[in-house]
Amino acid sequence: MDIFKLDGKVALVTGGNSGIGLAYAKGLVKAGARVAIWGRNSEKNTAAVESLQALGGDTAAFVCDITEQAQVDDAFAATVSHFDQVDICFANAGGGGPRGMLHQISDADWQGVLDLNLNSVVYTYRKVIAHLLERKAPGKLIVTSSVAGLMGMGYASGYATTKAAVLGLTRALAVELGRNNIQVNAILPGYVETEMSIKTPPVFKEAVLRRSVTGQFGTLEQMEGIAVFLASSASDFMTGQNIVLDGGHTVHPM
Numbered sequence: 001m002d003i004f005k006l007d008g009k010v011a012l013v014t015g016g017n018s019g020i021g022l023a024y025a026k027g028l029v030k031a032g033a034r035v036a037i038w039g040r041n042s043e044k045n046t047a048a049v050e051s052l053q054a055l056g057g058d059t060a061a062f063v064c065d066i067t068e069q070a071q072v073d074d075a076f077a078a079t080v081s082h083f084d085q086v087d088i089c090f091a092n093a094g095g096g097g098p099r100g101m102l103h104q105i106s107d108a109d110w111q112g113v114l115d116l117n118l119n120s121v122v123y124t125y126r127k128v129i130a131h132l133l134e135r136k137a138p139g140k141l142i143v144t145s146s147v148a149g150l151m152g153m154g155y156a157s158g159y160a161t162t163k164a165a166v167l168g169l170t171r172a173l174a175v176e177l178g179r180n181n182i183q184v185n186a187i188l189p190g191y192v193e194t195e196m197s198i199k200t201p202p203v204f205k206e207a208v209l210r211r212s213v214t215g216q217f218g219t220l221e222q223m224e225g226i227a228v229f230l231a232s233s234a235s236d237f238m239t240g241q242n243i244v245l246d247g248g249h250t251v252h253p254m
């Protein structure tokens with residue numbers, strides 16, 4: 001259907017060399033977008049680009065540590081130099097942060113999770129927003145939050161705090177950018193098996209499965225469609241929203 005077509009659009013996906021980011025990138029390529037992925041590991045970047053090109057995608061990868069504004073600036077310049085434009089941005093890269101009770105978490109670990117899951121989004125969005133406004137172009141900004149941003153995720157307070165913070169950022173930017181035809185939304189996945197989530201303790205995974213209305217974890221393939229919807233004109237009247245994809249985990253009463 002044409003409303004989901006992304007021909008002529010360029011999408012940037014941070015953390016696009018793995019897991020949920022690579023799934024988004026696959027959906028975007030299938031819908032016709034050209035896709036830039038950012039990641040720290042050049043071997044993983046190359047493998048991801050090859051898998052996207054196998055789907056027929058015009059794709060390139062750029063090495064970037066998103067916790068450093070200077071690296072984000074350089075990667076953004078390289079992305080625009082390669083593709084001429086960026087229309088859609090998935091601020092997706094992130095990680096679990098420190099585990100344990102708050103009073104046991106060091107300053108360095110706390111700062112680390114803020115940099116990885118919150119400040120990195122600001123660093124990336126700044127560049128994309130300035131670029132879109134300069135071009136007077138419509139745009140789509142999407143952040144990967146988590147159901148941890150809504151629920152009480154004890155012993156992972158840094159993760160829960162940062163995933164909630166990006167929801168506030170999403171709403172604020174939706175207001176700031178609404179008249180510029182730039183929509184800003186957040187995807188909140190439940191548990192999806194990836195390199196990050198596989199490290200979670202078995203007891204946590206069992207609890208998630210018990211609370212899943214579908215009785216299943218999410219799959220990477222199930223992340224593709226939401227990326228296309230939020231990147232495409234199909235979602236032009238949706239902004240500032242939390243899109244929860246969790247197999248009903250957060251509505252389960254028990």
Ligand code: NAD
Binds near residue numbers: 014015021194197
């Ligand atoms: P993943 O480990 O497969 O992917 C994480 C990606 O982020 C990788 O591409 C990694 O290279 C990149 N990354 C990490 N630190 C980076 C840095 N400093 N600079 C640049 N890139 C960096 O894990 P995933 O599960 O696909 O995670 C993607 C996003 O989804 C994260 O924001 C995560 O919090 C979120 N999420 C995951 C789940 C889940 O169950 N897997 C649930 C909710 C939200």
